Amino acid sequence: MCHTQHTKRTHLTQENRMVIEALREKGTTIRAIAVIIEVHYSTVSRELSRNRGSSGLYTAKFAQKACRLRRLRAKYDKRKIENDPVLAHTIEELLQGKHSRGDWSPAVIAHTLGLFCHQTIYTWVRQSRPDLRRLLPRCGKYRRSYGSSKRPSRGWTTKIRSITTRPQAVTDRTTVGHYEGDTVVLNRSNAILTVVDRKSKFLIAELINGGVGIAYAVHEALVTRLSVFPPTLRKSLTPDRGGEFAYWDMTETEIPGFTIYFAHPHSPWERGTNEHTNGLLRRYFPKGEKHDTITQAQVTEVVWMINHRPRKSLNWKTPCMVFGGCCSSN
Template sequence: MPVELEYRFWNEVRAGLGVEEAAAAVGVSRNKGHRWVGERGGVMPQLAAGRRTRSLSFAEREEIGLLSAANSGVREIARQLGRAPSTISRELRRVKHQRAPGDRHRLPYRASMAQADADERARRPRDARLATNLALRREVQARLEENHSPEQIAGRLREDFPDDPEMWVSHETIYQALYVQGRGALKRELVKHLRTGRALRKPRRAEGERRGRIPGMVNIAERPKQVEDRAVPGDWEGDLILGSTASGSAIGTLVERATGFTLLLHLRGDHTADTVAEAMIHKMTELPEQLRRTLTWDQGSEMSNHVRIADVTGLDIYFCDPHSPWQRGTNENTNGLLRQYFPKGTDLSKWGPGYLDKVAAELNNRPRKRLHWRTPAEALDKLLSNQANPPGVATTA
């Protein structure tokens, strides 16, 4: 089976198709698709040509093959791909693994064989960083005991040891060392210092639940870059917080990126696409037009009516990549705060729109460190005032 076919399969999965749908799209059996997923432990390889990662993507390897065949030098290939010459030189040396022992004939570089070699090397077990570095393990354990989160620990270690990469570790490595047996040497009881306090990681969706591709959706990669700056109000992130399974209840959450200003959607009876659309249109049309620029949501079926929402509200709606909650980080953090009012596993349908507005008002009047201890309401009011009276423009009494 050509390795290119497997990577086409993973591109379809990344775009939102299920395993069996992606297998059908590239013309292989569903059993083959499930086998590919099993061989990689469900982890998608790096594929996208436009997304820079530490590892070369398959598309970049194809480009290296074409340029190498055209007798381009290492530095020229590196310049065209925007990579370091050492990266290209190391990649071209992969051909030595494609020769028989004792054969000194240099084979041409082939992207598919180089990718297969890289994948094989990536699958090999490595010593866990926290298991082999005693000083790093002690630092991480001490900070966990002070109730620092893995992400805070990872970020702070780079600040405290800027010239010592051996004392750096990713937050995911810390989680792996806590949750996955054999992946590290952290004491298992340290999980009680995590915010969730769970002894096991819990999947975000029930077993067997699957999300399909939403027709006409626009990926977050096409969202305007100025949204990242948080300088202008009107860019929102949204999601649902779910109640107990038996109740089937939910509350919609909308958070403005620049200020953290929060709106809560009262969903009557269910959280179907029609119900979510009605609630969102009702709430968003109460806002001034300059506060309705963009909305970023995940690929949940509750947003299947996104075209209608965009037409009525004027919002440009973008969808996150699958399994990428960090692309809505402001909303994810706010949902964590809301669990103080709406605990997991409870029936959320008992809360009416008046109570939801009261909770939102409390959050919007809570001082925030990132706003220099202003409240979201104050920060939003200041941004709107600056828009109405830009510097250097005289106002009349």
């Protein structure tokens, strides 16, 4: 997971990690760090989000250890499939769609069979069972789409799921776990990804360092932030059709059981909760200001206030109380 096999170097050395740690301390952007150590932006972004210690701080020492452990486990998982004909057979059957194909992506299979990570299945197929390759989503091609190759920037909407196909439970706000999503643009290089629960109005917001890599950054942020919730608290997302959600299929693959429905173009009223909450956020980060020094800590602080303020529309409960997955400080 902390490495991929293609021509572009995505594997970080201990020295790279020390450079990242030092530059991060100085506040250097992810993009600038990527240029300095000559790797793709997404490699640094992923390194920072996945190999952080429990304090949330990035240190090279911890990251190296975490990465080695992850590689060992992935290796073990791959051997586990190779050495276990029953397991291999089960995976093959699942891939072959003895169950409905859409629901049994490698991510779901890995999760269900207790494998460490779905990349294991991709690696196993690629190295030991190339005949199964056609059964992988997009024939196993799309995981190399970031970093090295060009993913078509237009045309990504051709296979999206429309808001009109949302189940009733999403539409009528009976349960939590169904979100609306958007990005609030701050300046040329920063935006805030906002994800709002439709029922409880609970807000999740992540500072995104944008530019060309914004879609990937949004994907990473969604996976990182939503994966910590139990499946009942992360069921679906209805974003707008901005290109920043272009990696929606990859996001679905990496969050088992999560479905993304797209609102109609230019129809903000279809994501009313989101628009309203973005308005609340805007009070703290108004348009027309530079926001050059904004940090995730500041965003988190504002979000905390928004989530712990009683709302009339919630019968004077707080979003945190209705959502139920935030804290017990009510």
